[in-house]
Amino acid sequence: MPTPETVLAHADATLPAAREALFDLLRIPSISARPEHARDCLRAGEWVRDYLAGLGFTAALRPTPGQPIVVAHHPGPPGYRGPHILFYGHYDVQPVDPLELWTSPPFEPQRVEGKHGPRYVARGAVDDKGQVMMFLSALRAWHEAGGGIPARITVLIEGEEEVGSINLDPFLEANKAELATDLALISDTGMWDIDTPAITTRLRGLVFTEVSVRAASRDLHSGLFGGSALNPINALCAALGKLADDQGRIALPGFYDRVKPVAAALAGEWRAMGFDEAAFLGDIGLRAPAGEQGMPGLERLWARPTADINGIWGGYTGPGAKTVIPAEAFAKVSFRLVPDQDPDAVADAFRRFLAAHLPADAKAEVRVLSGAPGIEVAADSPAIRAAREVLTEEYHRPALLVGSGGSIPVVSSLKRILGIDSLLMGFGLDDDQVHSPNEKFEERCFHHGIRAHIRLLERLGR
Amino acid sequence: MPTPETVLAHADATLPAAREALFDLLRIPSISARPEHARDCLRAGEWVRDYLAGLGFTAALRPTPGQPIVVAHHPGPPGYRGPHILFYGHYDVQPVDPLELWTSPPFEPQRVEGKHGPRYVARGAVDDKGQVMMFLSALRAWHEAGGGIPARITVLIEGEEEVGSINLDPFLEANKAELATDLALISDTGMWDIDTPAITTRLRGLVFTEVSVRAASRDLHSGLFGGSALNPINALCAALGKLADDQGRIALPGFYDRVKPVAAALAGEWRAMGFDEAAFLGDIGLRAPAGEQGMPGLERLWARPTADINGIWGGYTGPGAKTVIPAEAFAKVSFRLVPDQDPDAVADAFRRFLAAHLPADAKAEVRVLSGAPGIEVAADSPAIRAAREVLTEEYHRPALLVGSGGSIPVVSSLKRILGIDSLLMGFGLDDDQVHSPNEKFEERCFHHGIRAHIRLLERLGR
Numbered sequence: 063m064p065t066p067e068t069v070l071a072h073a074d075a076t077l078p079a080a081r082e083a084l085f086d087l088l089r090i091p092s093i094s095a096r097p098e099h100a101r102d103c104l105r106a107g108e109w110v111r112d113y114l115a116g117l118g119f120t121a122a123l124r125p126t127p128g129q130p131i132v133v134a135h136h137p138g139p140p141g142y143r144g145p146h147i148l149f150y151g152h153y154d155v156q157p158v159d160p161l162e163l164w165t166s167p168p169f170e171p172q173r174v175e176g177k178h179g180p181r182y183v184a185r186g187a188v189d190d191k192g193q194v195m196m197f198l199s200a201l202r203a204w205h206e207a208g209g210g211i212p213a214r215i216t217v218l219i220e221g222e223e224e225v226g227s228i229n230l231d232p233f234l235e236a237n238k239a240e241l242a243t244d245l246a247l248i249s250d251t252g253m254w255d256i257d258t259p260a261i262t263t264r265l266r267g268l269v270f271t272e273v274s275v276r277a278a279s280r281d282l283h284s285g286l287f288g289g290s291a292l293n294p295i296n297a298l299c300a301a302l303g304k305l306a307d308d309q310g311r312i313a314l315p316g317f318y319d320r321v322k323p324v325a326a327a328l329a330g331e332w333r334a335m336g337f338d339e340a341a342f343l344g345d346i347g348l349r350a351p352a353g354e355q356g357m358p359g360l361e362r363l364w365a366r367p368t369a370d371i372n373g374i375w376g377g378y379t380g381p382g383a384k385t386v387i388p389a390e391a392f393a394k395v396s397f398r399l400v401p402d403q404d405p406d407a408v409a410d411a412f413r414r415f416l417a418a419h420l421p422a423d424a425k426a427e428v429r430v431l432s433g434a435p436g437i438e439v440a441a442d443s444p445a446i447r448a449a450r451e452v453l454t455e456e457y458h459r460p461a462l463l464v465g466s467g468g469s470i471p472v473v474s475s476l477k478r479i480l481g482i483d484s485l486l487m488g489f490g491l492d493d494d495q496v497h498s499p500n501e502k503f504e505e506r507c508f509h510h511g512i513r514a515h516i517r518l519l520e521r522l523g524r
Numbered sequence: 525m526p527t528p529e530t531v532l533a534h535a536d537a538t539l540p541a542a543r544e545a546l547f548d549l550l551r552i553p554s555i556s557a558r559p560e561h562a563r564d565c566l567r568a569g570e571w572v573r574d575y576l577a578g579l580g581f582t583a584a585l586r587p588t589p590g591q592p593i594v595v596a597h598h599p600g601p602p603g604y605r606g607p608h609i610l611f612y613g614h615y616d617v618q619p620v621d622p623l624e625l626w627t628s629p630p631f632e633p634q635r636v637e638g639k640h641g642p643r644y645v646a647r648g649a650v651d652d653k654g655q656v657m658m659f660l661s662a663l664r665a666w667h668e669a670g671g672g673i674p675a676r677i678t679v680l681i682e683g684e685e686e687v688g689s690i691n692l693d694p695f696l697e698a699n700k701a702e703l704a705t706d707l708a709l710i711s712d713t714g715m716w717d718i719d720t721p722a723i724t725t726r727l728r729g730l731v732f733t734e735v736s737v738r739a740a741s742r743d744l745h746s747g748l749f750g751g752s753a754l755n756p757i758n759a760l761c762a763a764l765g766k767l768a769d770d771q772g773r774i775a776l777p778g779f780y781d782r783v784k785p786v787a788a789a790l791a792g793e794w795r796a797m798g799f800d801e802a803a804f805l806g807d808i809g810l811r812a813p814a815g816e817q818g819m820p821g822l823e824r825l826w827a828r829p830t831a832d833i834n835g836i837w838g839g840y841t842g843p844g845a846k847t848v849i850p851a852e853a854f855a856k857v858s859f860r861l862v863p864d865q866d867p868d869a870v871a872d873a874f875r876r877f878l879a880a881h882l883p884a885d886a887k888a889e890v891r892v893l894s895g896a897p898g899i900e901v902a903a904d905s906p907a908i909r910a911a912r913e914v915l916t917e918e919y920h921r922p923a924l925l926v927g928s929g930g931s932i933p934v935v936s937s938l939k940r941i942l943g944i945d946s947l948l949m950g951f952g953l954d955d956d957q958v959h960s961p962n963e964k965f966e967e968r969c970f971h972h973g974i975r976a977h978i979r980l981l982e983r984l985g986r
Contacts, residue, residue, distance in 0.1 A: 279809030285930025303765020347741030377835035468747025
């Protein structure tokens, strides 16, 4: 059997081809939040399916009530006795607005020079098409130069991660036997910095809600009714304005009841990482940390819950003046959660909070668009030990065990439904502009990511 | 010379023609807030100019940096010795959104049966095309059946009232000599109820602002940055949420310093009108009055200042979820003012208020889109006595002297620049849905309004 070294050399030599494949996938505007892009999501799913079929996988696009899910199987080499690995990723991407802030069209990927060498700029460059393509390129390298896929692998690539993976759990439930595996491998997280690899062992959860507040039965003239008629925007602002107290603590009833302080040892490791929050904020034009006062930066980002208004709208928003008291106002409000906080309980507390802070004539409705609890995975499993090992070989320095402030709801679904833990080995950087204009992925990260996955597949299969 | 009775009879007989003329004007979508309707505004101005020329006026469409202003002059009968009257109105209308709430297309006027008989439904039906056409129809009746226009009249119809009359003051300044007149007559206000005429002697002023709050230099992922990066929507809501205290008093520094309580006698007259605020609110689906607690309803509407958020927007507002911390957030915030409050001082106080309630990283900007002080006109002038007289003849009951919560900034401009008082005799009703979907004007009000203006022109010219 060829050594990983042969396969690594092949991956180095075929990096341009791997990039071109990624660019092909990036050119498909698979925005799952926009119904008009449903056809594009389907095309992206077909593209991934065909790519895997080309590597010898039994690959299919499986229907759901929303976007289809790619499922592909490979038995690995004859007599394989290692773990059956489930690779998870997503082919859908975030919306691109505000479009005018992009320096190149979001679905025309560019390779441009940056401070770390070439980078790829496009929506989905890193989240998650780029990271998915690292894994698929590692498979291709094994397929082309390594004598075949070196482990038993099931690939599951969904198309609704950016809209809350609403159809994934039922799909996992319905296909439990087919998806029975030993370990999930997910590449949708980040490194500590461009030279320091990281494995994520802690993720925040999320409750994403949409709030409507309705008052009068119609829009009103603020001159004729102002001073008597309730203004739902004023009421919504007054209520949402109380979401955090003056110490930055979230004011929902019972919100912190199940929030545990970070264990002293872990808190110590995080402090030792020397996180420079001033520089982190300086990169985005800010000076003072928001959030809970007096809490270390990494704890606020990785281990403390938050409340963010992700969108708000109501009344007249066109050019010029319109003296209207509108009939309704809306907001999208989300809460990042930490392990043990219950998404449903938080949504209920938010409903009670609004009821307590809105006048009786303001009829509020809270719709939960997605919810997933926070996650903490065991740091001492064989899979995580294997990943630390290959990352250390690849980068010549030890991989850090980090938290992430983001949510990957699938991690808890995989644990709950399939009973498997997830290994989160990702290659994004903090400045990749995920979900923002000019999203990018460093070529160096892409390249190391391919190589690390080549090593990991061999190491896990030993 | 023919008596008013002849002219009134002619107006009764030609009411259908007056309605058709109004409908022609209503079919022109002259939305001044929307640049794409600039051509329609011009058409509406041309329509009014041509109508007045047809009555023997020297009429012209006069350019401004924005929409043109119709100015028309008539010397009145030979040897006329009465006051030179300046009639003011506007041909522009409000935007029509939300369009889906209209029961018929806003620019296809309908005559439909309502609880008071036929009504006209269209954008601008009452504000202000319908009220302008009452006056123009009165002129037509005198022209056709009364031997000519009975008074010396200058007509000034602008096209930017709904966007703050931004070009009117410079126009008045530049044409002061030509517009030198004795008295302004304005029909843009309302009746007490459909059987009870009213003259408005008190108007609230207005400061209309647009606020922007900028935080990070780009949109951020709420997972990766939530808990550290300032969210400008959270910050804007927290600040605007403090606009009113828990007693409904506006919290800007010094806001009430120049707000005088209503004189006891006037407050008594208003109480005697028997305003039923529960019914007023019930009509629009509300139960509890908003605004200052413990203040009588008419005082809150006519004689107390307010703060309303007329529009708000920021972040992701499309379907589904997007976990973004946006870079910026916006609101349109306006303040209704009472006499003696200074619009500039209020705008400055708002800037100081935001600075005090926003964190240092939130860069706020407040642009004033329009401003006008509140107005109180003398209740015992000859013009107001004349108007009360003709209204009493027309309705067989005395006309009330009322306030209005709305602003007609031109009233203070006319006083300041031309030195004239305004007589505000209007025929709208509270439920006319001004600025809302399904704006309407009662035919009965239109008809009485034409007749009252026929009487008033004769009475003022005596």
